[in-house]
Amino acid sequence: MVTYSFRCRRCGDFDVRAAMGEAGSRWPCPRCGDASARRFTAPRLRRGDPAVWRAMESAERTAEQPGVVSAPPRSGTTRVSRDPRHARLPRP
Template identity: 50%
Template sequence: MAHMPTYGFSCTGCGPFEVRCAMAESDDPRRCPRCAGPARRRFGAPGLRTLAPGMRRALDAQERTADRPDVVTSIPQKTSKTRITRDPRHLRLPRP
């Protein structure tokens, strides 16, 4: 069987638990294994830490652009800017 990543979920009644499943199923609704109640997807601290600086940079870039818009010279930078993702799930995708 292929390697399956572990995804963290959290039950409001029982607390966090982990599920091993394929990435394609990681966003599926899960039930708590103990009380069978609805569980929410939980993101680990490392993902949140790496997300914050990225958002900070994006906000700074927006402010700089508003300050002195350099429409002509910033075209190459804008193409690279669109590659920044703010979705924490993307940080868990395997690198090629």
């Protein structure tokens, strides 16, 4: 997916995410429906931690269509010892 920028003469700038090559030189404004001219800007290259980008993409993707889960997230993955001698160890 690529982000394309357009400028409506009445409403201003807006972005459209579409497949590469899908957006032409004109795109209907989401507010008024007028054909808006495409703006050419510097490419938005990804920088930074890929994990942050994955989290941002996931948040964007699930904003309107939340993902379905079968169980609540696991909390506390630390292993607990069942050995009674460990309970007698000094605590900080």
